Amino acid sequence: MAQKPSIPKGTRDFNPEEVAKRNYIINVIKQQFERFGFQPIETPCFEHSETLMGKYGDEGDRLIFKILNSGEYLSKVENDVLSQKDESILTPIISEKALRYDLTVPFARYVVQHQNEIDFPFKRYQIQPVWRADRPQKGRFREFYQCDADVVGSDSLWQEVEFIQLYDTVFTSLQLEGVTIKINNRKILSGIAEVIGAHDKLIDFTVALDKLDKIGEDKVKEEMISKGISTKGIEKLQPLFSLSGDFDTQIQRLKAMLATSIDGLKGIAELEFISKAIQSLNLKTAKLELNVTLARGLNYYTGAIFEVAAPKSVSMGSIGGGGRYDDLTGIFGLNDISGVGISFGLDRIYLVLEALDLFPKTVANSTRVLFINFGEKEALHCLKTIEKLRQQNINAELYPDDAKMKKQMNYANKRNIPYVVLVGEAEMNAQTFTIKNMQTGTQESVTESELMKILQ
Template sequence: MAQKPSIPKGTRDFSPIEVAKRSYIMNTIKEQFQLFGFQPIETPSFENSETLMGKYGEEGDRLIFKILNSGDFLNKVDDALYSSKNSVKLTSRISEKALRYDLTVPFARYVVQHQNDIDFPFKRFQIQPVWRADRPQKGRFREFYQCDADVVGSKSLWQEVEFIQLYDKVFTKLGLEGVTIKINNRKILSGIAEVIGASDKLIDFTVALDKLDKIGEDGVKKEMLAKGISEDAIEKVKPLFNFIGSTSEKLDKLKSLLATSEEGMQGVEELQFILDTIKELPLSTAQLDLNVTLARGLNYYTGAIFEVAAPETVKMGSIGGGGRYDDLTGIFGLKDVSGVGISFGLDRIYLVLEDLGLFPETVTASTKVLFINFGEAEALYCLKAVQKLRLEGIKAELYPDNAKMAKQMKYANKREIPFVVLAGTSEIEKNTFTVKDMSTGNQEEINFEKLMSIL
């Protein structure tokens, strides 16, 4: 007995309806990317190993899918290395390529490799799949799409303003209200660590602070103490545990807290500019929230940090995020090229729209009319009509087989095709068509022009 086929854990098949809904989201995002002046690029699904390895930290390196060399990949491995069972050394000999882990490092490689052909500032978007050898769980897959937009070659804060507008525009187009765009700045976090005397513990401090909404004030204090941050330093940072008020009130509190930190005050000024500008360019549906505990990707971001939260009515993690980075291309030798970018979480956005019933019915609409097949002559007569309908952009098809009428009608019902056309000898002689409305059961014999107007 043949073994039942399956797919690898952490991957998914998508039905026609799911593909239609995913395409609706991606096309909406793509449309806005292009409206904002971003240009599309695509990079290979796999890169040279040295391009990817060492760019994501030790944990990230372990999650990169390696590709075995073609041919006799063990040919270059001597007996001593093979017997040592050292996977790191062995992998470098038998694998020279790897599946991309994200779109960011390949983008950095692209910019450096094509720097003489690129007009800076370079605005690019990319919507492609990535792969991670992660442990599959709910909402976490080994193969998934990323939808990224970045600008490199400009330090202007107008880019941050535009990215906030871009988020707002996309979610407005998707009909998703109640989205919150959280914003912070790496310089503010560095400044806070400086004024409390914990600059050497910046990462530990911010990682703990970032968990405030999950483990509460006591949990954050406990974690900070465990990481070697003094009680005196924690006491100084206490105002952040209950950081409420209007945007202007929050900025005033930060100015007071960071008065002695040059870097911290620079972060406040950058945020002030972005927030004041957005007031002059009101958002349609999204809310902007200054959140000083936001610290995603701290090793990576150097300025503004963004994270998009779904409406509170939906229990879902972030559905987007990004920020400013000052030396992304430096990993490939091109120094001092500042950039800022954001990403949309396609899978999570899908789940939110599905949960809230926000997918338009037209998204999954497929064939508009099915022509019943009564035989060779009738099929040819119908196919001529189908051809004309398709020229007018109407989705039409002919049932391929001269099967029993009941089978063909059942097929139309299962596919939820709204109209069925019957054309036998009588209709051919009169150059007409009998059209049936599947929702009401009503049918009438009409000419092609009337059929076109109905459809």
């Protein structure tokens, strides 16, 4: 007996209803991206390994899917290298390409490669899948879509303000209330590391701090100590772990804590500018909240950092994030091009909308009317009308076989098709159509023009 086929862990099949719901979210996000002036691009699903490796820190590098070279890739490997079994030496020899980890680094590569064709500041959006060799769990997949928007070529903080508005507008359109946009600034984290004497360990500090919500304060401290951050320095962090209050209150306390750090004070000033602008503009659905332990352990952030939390009524990780990167294109030789961007977590947003029953009831209704098949002559007659309906943007189809009426009706019910049309010999002679409302069970005889009106 043949083994039942399966798919790799962390990947999924999507049925028609699920695809329709995902497309609903994508269409809402895409509509708002374009309303805010962003233009679409696409990049390949895999890149040269050197494009991706070293851009996400050690943890990110470990999560990148490597692609084996074509052909007899082991023939190029010396026996002594094989015998060492050292993946850091072997991998670059047998793998020159990798699946993209996110859309930001490929975007930076795109900007550098096409710099002479781009008008700066360049506002782009991109909706494509990415891959991470992560441990699968609820809301965390190995293959998932990112919906990104970025601006490069401007260091204006009005871009950060607009991105917060963009988040708010999308979640308002999705009727998702109770969303929190958490914000911090990498310069503040740099200032804190400086104050506690760990400026040379900034990456280790931020990676550990970013895990606070997942592993708790004690474990974060343990990790920092293991990375060589002194106990005395960690003691100075204590006010940070207990920092609370509204945005302005936290800002004032940070000013006192970072009074000796030029970098830290600059980060505070940037946050104050963004906060005051948002207070004047008034968000519709989302709430802006300062979170000074937010680090997002990616090396390329240099300014504002964003992370979006789902409503507290739903147990879910972040549903969006992003930040400012002042010289990401510098890794590919194009210096002094500042950028800022955000991402929407499509799959997690889907789970949140599903949990809160926020999808429109009609979102999965692809076909509006099914024509019953009574035979060859009747089917041809129906197809002529179906063609007219499709020209009016009405989704219509003919049941392909002249099966029993019950079977065709059951098909319409299972597909949640709201209307069924019956055209037998009597209807053909009278040039009428019998239309049945599948929800109410009522049916009536109508002309072609009346049929059009009902289905529109």
